[in-house]
Amino acid sequence: MEFGDNNMANYGIVDGDSGDGNNRNNVVVGDHVRGSNSLRSNTWSQGFDITDEHDNCPLANNCGEIASARATISDQPQYDATAYAEDKMRRKLRFFFMNPIEKWQARRRFPYKFVVQVIKIILVTIQLCLFAHSNYMHVNYTWDNRIAFSHLFLKGWDATQEVPAYPPATGPLALYKQDDFYSTIDYALKGYYNLSDAIGPYSYTNDDNSIGRVDLCLYHYKEGTIFGFNQSYVFNSEIEKTCIKINHTMMMLTNVKTKNLLINKNITINFSALVKAHLKFSIKTVNLKAAGPMTPPDCYEFDIVIIMDNSDFDGQMLLSLEAEPKRLQCNDTTYITDNQIFSALRTILNIFVIIICGISLVLCSRAIINAQKLKIETIKFFKKTYNKNLSFDGRLEFLNMWYITIIINDIFIIIGSAMKEQIEKKYFESDHWNLCSIFLGTGNLLVWFGVLRYLGFFKTYNVVILTLKKAAPKVVRFLMCAILIYAGFTFCGWLILGPYHIKFRSLATTSECLFALINGDELFATFSITSFKSPLLWWYSRIYLYSFISLYIYVVLSLFVSVIMDAYDTIKVYYRDGFPKNDLQTFISLCTDEASSGVFRQDTQTIKNSPNFSELLNKLCCCRKRPYGSFSQSSDSSSTASKSDEICGSAICI
Known part of the structure; x- marks a missing residue:
């Protein structure tokens, strides 16, 4: 009795009665249950075919067993093939959904992705x-230089405007007179021409450190004349741009002011049509603070733009400064390091x-x-x-x-x-x-x-992930309703309170204010800042704020927390009673093989050999391809077993 495959070593073998006339050995292979893949009982003799007639059987009982086996043997290959395919697919899916530790135990697969x-x-x-x-050093350095430039080139700049505060302690830096407009430009030019007086290591952009180019650009409507005494105007909304290059030599030697310079160039500024004005120039500097054991000093060029914004046409021209940094390649003539x-x-x-x-x-x-x-x-x-x-x-x-x-x-x-x-x-x-x-x-x-x-592979730490996953659909549905109510309050507050409340000036700030109120931030400040210019709107703001705060803090947030807690309680019940399974998980759950059982390593060998369905069917039906020929008694038994192994392959050959 020989076995063609080591995987079949666990099958039960039952020897039948042996006769002394023809040396017939009737052998029954018992059922072997492994998952859902089992080979059913096949009974056949070594010297005679299963189709022998009843009169050739010396024992009637044995012939009855042969007759019953003949009735069922034709259905077994198809059944065993389906069961084998199910078991193979089940273990394949089971291995696919294993975690890296289980895959290492199952097939010694190294967790490459984890490493x-x-x-x-x-x-x-x-x-x-x-x-x-x-990045911090870069941003902090450029911000500090912007503050320094504001002190050097902006007339009226104060230290209180350096730190953003909410609500702001002072009003915006602005111009209100025409002479202030010209004097602001003169102040910036004077600071630029006397750059050597600055504490910072600032230089001009020319290679010989000569004073660089200064451009003044005026953006104005093509036509914009207002006759306020009779409520009439002449207006063309097309914006034109006029730029002039300011010559520092003439400005310094002749002491010519900006206003006279514009008159000499036949440029007249109509402030009723002036949208904005830009004064542009560039400065170079070196950041020595950045130098260290890992970095050399950084060289910068700042493109400075002084902006005078009159786009609102409300008599207030806002004044600001922007400094755009550019990193340059340093020559490093005297800096020696292993950078x-x-x-x-x-x-x-x-x-x-x-x-x-x-x-x-x-x-x-x-x-x-x-x-x-x-x-x-x-x-x-x-x-x-x-x-x-x-x-x-x-x-x-x-x-x-x-x-x-x-x-x-x-x-x-x-x-x-x-x-x-x-x-x-x-x-x-x-x-x-x-x-x-x-x-x-x-x-x-x-x-x-x-x-x-x-x-998530550990039960204790997987609770958060499973809770979020379970609560996600309910949270989305809940948020859709909450967002609709929130949007209504946002648009309403922006429209009604915007002109009278600093926190409702724009749609974005209104939304941010309401979101802060949900978290309980600055509740009293929001109430107290409301202007009392309109008693009707003052009372309306109280009703509005009380309604929003009560609804969202006491109702919406409580319901939101309850949705999360409901999902958490459900997960705890799942851990106790078992998680619900879909059809795929139910199919995989029938595979009870442990990862370290060695079954999945045998599947690896099967995958490497890549047997197709026809080869599998041939192995299952191998017993029907019994070789015919003479069998010797004892001297040829070893050669017979070897020949049987060659034909039967991995099936059980007896």
């Missing part, structure tokens, strides 16, 4: 810390981050593609085997949102790392600092958020 994610989270966090330090080594290390770090994120992107994309292939295979299996379609919930099991999140953060970090490298090489300007911060910050947020996937 890549661990390496990635370390590298991107180091990269983010380095870039955050550089090239550290610059190379930063470049290597950026390259490593891009490579590891690229690997993560490929692995997760491959996992999603394989999941969709398995989904298609499962759908076909359910249709063919059970003549039913896989449910929508079952199909969603193959869509892993964690992988999609990882792919998104990989793309963000790759783009951000490439931009960071260009910024450090000083190829990009200031706008790209903010854009790079958004990509790296959002990518890092999603990277740390993705760690929850691995914490």
